[in-house]
Amino acid sequence: MTKPIGYFTSYTLNDGSLLESLQSEYGSTFELMTEREKLFLIFAIAAQLCDEAPGRCRDEIYVVGHQVNSSLPVSDRKGLLEALIPDFSQDLRKEGSKTAKMYIAKQSQQFKA
Helix, strand or coil, X not given: CCCCHHHHCCXXXXXXXXXXXXXXXXXXXXXXXXXXXXXHHHHHHHHHHHHHCCCCCCHHHHHHHHHHHHHCCHHHHHHHHHHHCHXXXXXXXXXXXXXXXXXXXXXXXXXXX
């Protein structure tokens, strides 16, 4: 991740939020977390979002999950994470965060100058 947490979330500077605390403790791009810690955080967030999502998984998806984890090398499993995440990024672009909009506006101004 090369953009700061606020690009992807509703965090704004000095808002006193958990997001601000995460950025302060682990860096604006989570650069102060180990790979294992990042993977655990991804797991924890994904598990909760899965529990809250409507509907249910098809039985075959449980099989696919097992096959992926037991058959593919680490590099391919990481690649699948990257392939799956853009679906959620599109939701962000639809909803937009205040900081993302400000970040994009600032970047646009720098290109014009």
